Amino acid sequence: MKKILVFTGAGVSAESGIKTFRDYDGLWENYRIEDVATPEAWKKNPELVNQFYNERRKQLSSVQPNKAHHLIAELEKNFEVNVVTQNVDDLHERAGSKNIIHLHGELKKVRSTLASNLIYDWEGDLTFEDKCAKGSKMRPHIVWFGEYLNENYLFEARKLATQADYCIVIGTSMLVYPANEIPTFVKEDCTIFLVDPNANEIPFKTRNKLVRIAEKATDGMEKVMNMLNI
Numbered sequence: 001m002k003k004i005l006v007f008t009g010a011g012v013s014a015e016s017g018i019k020t021f022r023d024y025d026g027l028w029e030n031y032r033i034e035d036v037a038t039p040e041a042w043k044k045n046p047e048l049v050n051q052f053y054n055e056r057r058k059q060l061s062s063v064q065p066n067k068a069h070h071l072i073a074e075l076e077k078n079f080e081v082n083v084v085t086q087n088v089d090d091l092h093e094r095a096g097s098k099n100i101i102h103l104h105g106e107l108k109k110v111r112s113t114l115a116s117n118l119i120y121d122w123e124g125d126l127t128f129e130d131k132c133a134k135g136s137k138m139r140p141h142i143v144w145f146g147e148y149l150n151e152n153y154l155f156e157a158r159k160l161a162t163q164a165d166y167c168i169v170i171g172t173s174m175l176v177y178p179a180n181e182i183p184t185f186v187k188e189d190c191t192i193f194l195v196d197p198n199a200n201e202i203p204f205k206t207r208n209k210l211v212r213i214a215e216k217a218t219d220g221m222e223k224v225m226n227m228l229n230i
């Protein structure tokens with residue numbers, strides 16, 4: 001079976017009703033990154049940080065995977081598929097994708113502030129009353145600005161990129177390092193599909209065959225499926 005790496009960002013979930021970060025009216029227009037998504041913010045005002053992620057977690061129960069998530073899952077009928085996502089939502093899981101790496105963490109997990117390997121599945125709000133098994137406060141399981149990504153995930157994502165025959169990049173501005181490097185690790189003969197309404201403006205340096213599809217994720221994924229003869 002041929003291998004596909006699907007690399008996604010906030011845009012793949014936009015049609016489900018989840019805001020992207022950098023578009024007009026995106027999350028980073030309505031919140032300051034420094035206030036809610038940095039270790040300094042957590043030190044200064046952890047209630048606000050918790051509230052920000054509690055709202056995002058709560059929103060997940062009112063949104064559904066869209067056709068793009070479903071088509072990505074459907075690829076598994078014909079290909080060995082790995083999804084590497086920058087998203088912290090669970091819409092790829094709910095659409096049925098099996099192999100998913102969350103580079104930037106997951107809303108539906110929290111972890112101990114004492115031992116970062118104490119990670120818990122989480123529904124509902126996180127409060128300071130909630131303690132880990134060692135009795136410490138817990139924080140959202142999110143990679144904040146200024147924090148390192150999980151090395152194992154990064155290593156695995158790069159490896160999967162080098163093995164892919166096709167790479168589908170969907171709904172990301174490709175501005176956040178080091179995640180944005182993942183699709184550049186593909187081998188020379190790997191065709192890259194770039195699906196994003198802004199596809200023609202997104203910086204993407206590659207010598208590979210690059211197919212820019214300037215469409216929303218749902219329509220763009222249908223085109224990719226056609227191009228792959230599915």
Ligand code: OAD
Pocket residue numbers: 008009010011012014015020021022023026037086087104143144145170171172173174175176195196197198202215216217218
């Ligand atoms: P951005 O908000 O930077 O980019 C979203 C991309 O989605 C843009 O290129 C849009 O053109 C595109 N887009 C908008 N609507 C779309 C649709 N219906 N279909 C397809 N694409 C659409 O989001 P990311 O690139 O994911 O990190 O941002 C990367 C990281 O920055 C995030 O993971 C987050 C953020 O700060 C953390 O929180 C750690």
